[in-house]
Amino acid sequence: MHKKLFIPGPTEVRPEILKEMARPMIGHRMKEFSTLLMEVTAKVQKLLYTKNHLFMSTSSSTGMMEGAVRNCVGKRCLNCICGAFSQRWHEITLANGKEADPLEVEWGKANLPEAIDEKLKTGRYDAITVVHNESSTGVMNPLPEIAEVMKKYPDVIFMVDAVSSMTGVKIEVDKLGIDVILAGVQKCFALPPGLTVVAVSEKALKKAEQVKNRGYYFDFLTFKRYLDERQQTPATPSISHLYALNKQMDDIFAEGLENRFARHKRMADSVRRWARENFALFAQPGYESNTLTAIKNTKGISVAKLNEELGRRGAAISNGYGKLKEKTFRIAHMGDIQPADVDQLLAWIDEIVAAGVPA
């Protein structure tokens, strides 16, 4: 039986979108492809309220996180860390031979603008990484407030992982002055994994021109050259994903961006309300994510067993991430999941817990 996915990626994909994944192939050096690429590029720019360059990377987000630091870290990077994925970005930065410092808060807490300001004041950094939504902890960092601080540091490249928030939460990239923002399509975009979108400012491109050893596959300047000169990607892209994304963007605009963001907020509110009544929230109050809720397992139930039971009913949630396994569990309410799906899921959990999940 298929399990409806309430996990932080891949999320549930609608049959209409899956159908787009099955389109017959075209050549990626043909005119038909360029038309497709330019269409979908413009749509993602509109979603992000940006005129920045927009590239399509045939990779998971992790690949483009590597790309971002290879392109934009010259001197030293400040990696804001509040969970597993922001930690990973720090590791990626170091693995690429870059100088970098962590700015760490306890898991469950948010990266706050004051602490960032304090660090940047030292003048040691030319780039910063922030994970907008930490799906390991259910924390959504305060992007607008961080962006406000960033305006004091025009020489620092502002890089944001919006992997599990993009299309679920409003992100006005140009207004916020974000230089690099990226997201895999298997989260709020609700596509199968395999493609990552990245918006890159003129400032970030200028920076890349000065950074050595950027490599090839994730090189922003190579992406730009192919896009400008040929309306193509440098390497063979996942054409299936571009078809699916093109259709999904139309469906997102048909729902309406504001409606989509409001739907995510509504689902988050209802999961939080339920979690507060039955368990407790893991995230620092005021910084709870709108796309995913991490719940403290205050009842000491077996999350693995709960998930097995849910599986029998046709749904899957996520256990806590890494060290939080069994101590928390996570419900993703992102992408094309609807409020009624969430209600059904919560009713099932209630039913299973009431029947007594083995401890």
Next chain:
Amino acid sequence: MHKKLFIPGPTEVRPEILKEMARPMIGHRMKEFSTLLMEVTAKVQKLLYTKNHLFMSTSSSTGMMEGAVRNCVGKRCLNCICGAFSQRWHEITLANGKEADPLEVEWGKANLPEAIDEKLKTGRYDAITVVHNESSTGVMNPLPEIAEVMKKYPDVIFMVDAVSSMTGVKIEVDKLGIDVILAGVQKCFALPPGLTVVAVSEKALKKAEQVKNRGYYFDFLTFKRYLDERQQTPATPSISHLYALNKQMDDIFAEGLENRFARHKRMADSVRRWARENFALFAQPGYESNTLTAIKNTKGISVAKLNEELGRRGAAISNGYGKLKEKTFRIAHMGDIQPADVDQLLAWIDEIVAAGVPA
């Protein structure tokens, strides 16, 4: 109208395979996924006659070409060049801050074992890259003969791009002693683009342990750790492609490996025969590719116009690559294309040329 693709990737994909691309999602940290991954991994190992480690990279081949040099070039790399894609591997090597020398032959000629031996004798190199099948020129380099030479240099990592030959030509990886061999699935595998398979020897892994700055996304050791410890990939993979590849491997074994290789040879023979009668072959005699034929445009027809006419009939071939545009044209006979498809294509070209393609 859909155009049947006689281009060197993406190749024509059968509806049964496209259907696999449209399967509902599962989580990549779930048991179902590990089962899928381990199944398809074993099948590709069998195809390659290898016990080497086998990793699935959610990227085009270009990404894993970058990965190969980042993992395995410590001292200095020898890049064998005989066309655009082997040239690109050299550029990628340099773009990743590695020391490297080109070993270049004229486009249309093959990289020969003697010249490689001559270079390796100097003892300057700890890695070599060879493109098995140069799809820009229709040359297939003599892999067994090159492998023979490589046996004299056990300290040199032998890296092969088999992008446009894997599954179309027999490659016995362990027997040949190839340390790294990679291929995107959009060529002879006949899947949509978006996934690359790579087989990595124990020797290459040992080498990677000594090489600094391997990055993260294409790091062999990270792939190995996730595969060994969890039967997973480090980052979120393209699950759709893995489903499609799993099914396609079954279909390949159902056809029979030897039958599949023979079919490719048969199609190559018939295109070559036709080309010799009507035009001329571009590749050095004795090194013509079994998966793609590059044809000299001895009649001075407009290849672009020919392709337009073919488009009206429901087929597409490729113009010459880069500087060979209009001077050559290329017919790919790879993947799931059948001899009857090739016959039909050649008949159409005859018909169009006879009617007089505008010069």
